[in-house]
Amino acid sequence: MSAFNLKPLAGGAKLAASLLAAVGLFACTPDFNFGPSNLSNNQQKPVLQGNLPPASGETLGDGPVRVVLLTPLSAEGGLGTVGISIRNGAKMAIDKIKSNNQFASNIHVVVKDTGGSAVTAKALATQAVSEGASLILGPLRADGVRAAGSVARAAGIPLIGYSNNSGASAPGIYLLNVLPESEVLRSIKYAQNFGRKNFAAIVPRTDFGQIQEGAFRVAASETGAAIHGIYQFSNEEEARTAVEQLVPFLISGTVDAIFLPDRATAPSIAVLLESAQIEKSDITIIGSADWDGDVKVSQTPFLTGAFFPAVDGAGYERLKPEYEAIYGVAPHPMATFAYTSILLANSSSLANATPRYDRNQLTRPSGFAGQDGVFRFFDNGTNQHALVVKQVVIDGSRIVDGAKMP
Numbered sequence: 001m002s003a004f005n006l007k008p009l010a011g012g013a014k015l016a017a018s019l020l021a022a023v024g025l026f027a028c029t030p031d032f033n034f035g036p037s038n039l040s041n042n043q044q045k046p047v048l049q050g051n052l053p054p055a056s057g058e059t060l061g062d063g064p065v066r067v068v069l070l071t072p073l074s075a076e077g078g079l080g081t082v083g084i085s086i087r088n089g090a091k092m093a094i095d096k097i098k099s100n101n102q103f104a105s106n107i108h109v110v111v112k113d114t115g116g117s118a119v120t121a122k123a124l125a126t127q128a129v130s131e132g133a134s135l136i137l138g139p140l141r142a143d144g145v146r147a148a149g150s151v152a153r154a155a156g157i158p159l160i161g162y163s164n165n166s167g168a169s170a171p172g173i174y175l176l177n178v179l180p181e182s183e184v185l186r187s188i189k190y191a192q193n194f195g196r197k198n199f200a201a202i203v204p205r206t207d208f209g210q211i212q213e214g215a216f217r218v219a220a221s222e223t224g225a226a227i228h229g230i231y232q233f234s235n236e237e238e239a240r241t242a243v244e245q246l247v248p249f250l251i252s253g254t255v256d257a258i259f260l261p262d263r264a265t266a267p268s269i270a271v272l273l274e275s276a277q278i279e280k281s282d283i284t285i286i287g288s289a290d291w292d293g294d295v296k297v298s299q300t301p302f303l304t305g306a307f308f309p310a311v312d313g314a315g316y317e318r319l320k321p322e323y324e325a326i327y328g329v330a331p332h333p334m335a336t337f338a339y340t341s342i343l344l345a346n347s348s349s350l351a352n353a354t355p356r357y358d359r360n361q362l363t364r365p366s367g368f369a370g371q372d373g374v375f376r377f378f379d380n381g382t383n384q385h386a387l388v389v390k391q392v393v394i395d396g397s398r399i400v401d402g403a404k405m406p
Contacts, residue, residue: 052132058087061094061108065351068110068128069338070138070148075116082140082332086162087111089335090137092323093342106351109342114139122147129155134356136160137341140334142168149173158357160344162337165211169381174362176337176375178289178311178385180215184259185406186309186387187286188219191257196284198226200249201259202242202269205234212261212288219406228255239265243272250278260306261288263297270302280305291392298396309387312403315371340370373403 052066069090072083090109097103112128114121121139125148128136136152136159139145145161145168152159153172161168164177188199201216203209213230220227228249231242249255250273258273260266266287274280280302287308291297316336323331344350347368350357359379367376367384374386389401 053130055110055131056112056127058111059108060091060111061097061105063105063107063346063351065107065135065356066110066131066133067107067135067137067342067345068112068124068131068133069342070112070114070121070124070128070136070144071338072116072140073111073113075114079116079140082334083113083116085332085335086138086140086338088323088327089319089331089338090342092319092326092335093339093346097343097346103346104348105346106348107342107346109137109345114144116141116144118143118147121145122151124148125151125159129157133157134351135345137338137345138162145173145175158359158362160341162334162341166382171379171381172359173381174377175381175383176341177334178372178387179382180211180288181218181382182384182406183289183309183387184212184215184219184261184286185222186389186404187259187288187307188223188225188257189406190307190309190389190401191284191286192223192225194284196225196257198228198255199257199259200228200246200255201230201261202239202246203230203232203259204262204265205232206262208290209262212259216259216261233265236268239269240272243269243276247273247276247278250283253282256282257284257286259286261290263287263290263294266291267296267300267303270300274302287392289387292390292397295395298392298394301394303392304394306392307389307400308392308397310390310397311372311385312388312399315373319371336371340368340372344368344370374405376405 071086072079073087074080075083094109097105112124114124121144125136129151136148136157138161139148140162142163142165145163149159158172160174160176162177163175164179166179166181169175199220203213231246233239233242260269285306287306289310291308292310297303316333319336319339320330323335350361353361363377363379367374375383377383384405386403386405388399388403390397391400
């Protein structure tokens with residue numbers, strides 16, 4: 001949803017005046033410099049790996065266990081760019097494994113291009129099963145994860161997808177990306193540290209808003225936070241109405257925390273709250289991880305002091321210069337998830353287990369230490385990540401609470 005060009009409420013001011021120690025994948029290993037790669041992005045001819053049948057696709061690594069990576073390399077626009085970053089992140093992880101004698105080379109990875117299509121993802125998952133894959137990584141989007149996951153589950157092969165839509169998860173279909181439920185849970189718990197008890201949310205009537213609303217309800221239920229109300233809007237008039245309805249409860253102290261997940265409209269809603277003469281120090285504003293790096297959010301005075309959850313960016317910053325040296329561009333953040341997933345797949349406790357990638361090992365409570373920090377999978381396929389909490393400051397943000405599990 002695009003941002004509204006909202007001016008202060010005409011009637012709002014009048015209304016207001018009256019109203020782990022984790023089990024690390026590579027936590028103890030040093031950083032590495034990755035040299036240029038001579039491997040092209042073109043698909044290689046089918047190769048025979050050990051006792052496995054030939055596999056169609058670019059093959060990375062030379063270990064005995066076959067892992068298939070589904071990524072939208074040829075998709076149009078930004079989706080294809082993300083797909084390429086996923087492939088490149090995977091290649092960097094394989095290079096790290098091969099260059100470091102602390103790692104056993106347990107896997108090889110066959111890269112298959114979904115083109116961003118769920119139908120293609122399903123067909124490629126079927127192909128992966130026939131080629132003897134022990135694990136499928138990807139695809140990126142929820143529809144593709146569901147489609148490929150149905151094939152993987154039927155074959156008894158685990159799949160670790162990159163979607164952040166928890167609706168795509170299921171037993172045996174795990175999601176590696178940070179989920180909204182974890183984000184909101186982290187935020188609400190942090191706000192409760194300051195005595196905030198009564199929450200409200202203003203969310204857009206979009207798919208994003210629906211997901212965030214669902215995550216908000218789940219997190220409130222888990223933490224015991226009281227939800228005063230959830231206000232939805234689909235246009236400027238409805239946004240104004242939502243604020244007008246909420247203002248009396250803010251002034252009376254009935255509501256002391258507001259959840260504004262949508263970065264595009266949060267600044268405009270903040271303008272409405274300011275024009276209604278809400279005392280900012282009396283409330284806590286919570287954003288979503290979608291706020292991270294947004295210029296307009298950080299330039300909205302009423303949002304200074306607001307909090308939002310985020311992935312600790314240290315892992316991305318460590319990977320970025322090496323990635324740029326090889327590929328000439330900055331990586332998409334999904335590159336770090338791909339990087340983590342390859343090191344996870346190569347872990348001897350998973351790749352060499354009987355059966356391989358055993359559910360009990362994948363869902364061990366201690367979790368894993370990935371490039372973006374500690375995470376763990378649950379039996380239902382969802383996950384939790386250790387997240388930082390950031391506070392909005394003018395023209396930026398700062399970490400005010402280090403990475404913790406929700």
